[in-house]
Amino acid sequence: MSLFSFLNRRSSAPMARERLQVLLAHERAQVGHSDLVGLLREEILAVIARHVQLDQDKVNVTMQRGENVSTLEVDIEIPVTASVRAA
Amino acid sequence: MAKVIVVTSGKGGVGKTTSTAALGAALAQRGEKTVVVDFDVGLRNLDLVMGAERRVVYDLINVVQGDAKLSQALIRDKRLETLYLLPASQTRDKDNLTAEGVERVIDELRKTFDWIICDSPAGIERGATLAMRHADTAVVVTNPEVSSVRDSDRIIGLLDAKTKKAENGERMEKHLLLTRYDPARAERGDMLKVDDVLEILSIPLLGIIPESMDVLRASNLGSPVTLADVTCAPALAYRDAARRLAGEQVPMTIPGERRGFMNKLFGRRAA
Numbered sequence: 001m002s003l004f005s006f007l008n009r010r011s012s013a014p015m016a017r018e019r020l021q022v023l024l025a026h027e028r029a030q031v032g033h034s035d036l037v038g039l040l041r042e043e044i045l046a047v048i049a050r051h052v053q054l055d056q057d058k059v060n061v062t063m064q065r066g067e068n069v070s071t072l073e074v075d076i077e078i079p080v081t082a083s084v085r086a087a
Numbered sequence: 088m089a090k091v092i093v094v095t096s097g098k099g100g101v102g103k104t105t106s107t108a109a110l111g112a113a114l115a116q117r118g119e120k121t122v123v124v125d126f127d128v129g130l131r132n133l134d135l136v137m138g139a140e141r142r143v144v145y146d147l148i149n150v151v152q153g154d155a156k157l158s159q160a161l162i163r164d165k166r167l168e169t170l171y172l173l174p175a176s177q178t179r180d181k182d183n184l185t186a187e188g189v190e191r192v193i194d195e196l197r198k199t200f201d202w203i204i205c206d207s208p209a210g211i212e213r214g215a216t217l218a219m220r221h222a223d224t225a226v227v228v229t230n231p232e233v234s235s236v237r238d239s240d241r242i243i244g245l246l247d248a249k250t251k252k253a254e255n256g257e258r259m260e261k262h263l264l265l266t267r268y269d270p271a272r273a274e275r276g277d278m279l280k281v282d283d284v285l286e287i288l289s290i291p292l293l294g295i296i297p298e299s300m301d302v303l304r305a306s307n308l309g310s311p312v313t314l315a316d317v318t319c320a321p322a323l324a325y326r327d328a329a330r331r332l333a334g335e336q337v338p339m340t341i342p343g344e345r346r347g348f349m350n351k352l353f354g355r356r357a358a
Contacts, residue, residue: 011276016233017283024240024287 037063044074052078089197092204092332093222094264095246097238099209101230102266105302105312106325107206108136110226112311113329115170119201122161125175126218127208128184134174137164138309148176151188157195166314171200181214193221211241216249223252224260224332226293230267231279239263239288262293264328269298270341281341294328295341296321 041061048054058077063070094107104127111123125133128148134140139162145155150173164170173196176183196203207218219225225246229239243261252259265284272278285292297320305315313322313329327337
């Protein structure tokens with residue numbers, strides 16, 4: 001039995017390689033995206049704040065990765081009392 | 088012109104300190120004035136690997152804080168007059184390192200040395216980012232093993248984001264140093280091959296250091312492996328890597344790959 005399993009033992013390096021490739025593709029995308037979303041949030045906020053008074057915490061930027069398309073969702077809550085500056 | 092190198096990896100125990108000492112000594116052997124700097128504050132070990140642990144009086148933190156002059160903290164190697172060590176502090180903690188202080192010390196070292204080799208602590212925290220901050224070139228030390236490769240990938244990301252060069256929009260030069268490589272195991276399919284790691288990390292290869300007893304023996308003796316036994320396989324591999332760092336074209340060999348049948352049977356001593 002032990003001799004049989006020794007002969008049948010498959011090499012492990014290809015498995016390591018495949019697991020790393022999948023994992024790192026995922027992790028690189030994640031790290032990149034968290035930076036991108038943070039950056040977008042800052043810049044969108046800056047642009048809107050030039051015209052409308054905003055509560056910094058009421059701005060939500062999320063990104064979702066689909067197979068073919070990714071969606072960027074920007075959700076900004078503007079208070080009724082906000083003074084809209086004339087452009 | 089002085090060149091600042093950071094030896095980094097993310098993961099601990101892959102051979103950063105060994106590689107710093109070996110590359111530093113190999114560069115100094117070329118007659119170029121070299122200093123190896125230990126950034127692992129609180130857990131210094133470069134002094135021990137260099138065999139200078141009993142000669143440490145002042146350290147990097149003392150210099151950063153102005154308690155000692157740089158010339159007082161530098162320890163000249165007893166074997167090579169072109170090789171110097173700047174030790175880390177063992178008693179203080181890493182919060183004593185400031186970005187401005189480190190920059191001042193590196194700038195001062197640049198005036199007198201050809202090579203400044205910074206031994207980074209493990210991890211991705213402050214100590215590691217300070218060690219890489221002022222580097223011109225990075226040597227990413229990686230073992231052919233999944234967790235080491237993953238952490239190296241993370242460190243490569245940091246090198247492209249958190250260094251002075253990256254912030255100035257310049258390209259950070261990065262090289263892979265594959266350590267503890269066992270060609271026989273890779274050939275059997277039980278270890279990631281050189282090409283596998285290169286394809287995954289996609290940075291140029293600086294050298295392949297074979298797994299060897301000689302590395303442990305050198306650290307037991309308190310000597311960089313390139314000084315302990317200049318003819319052993321890891322010493323030759325490190326010397327070639329140092330030559331490549333200096334811009335020479337050296338053909339890449341995989342040490343010990345062509346082992347004959349008799350060697351496989353009886354030549355396990357080095358494996």
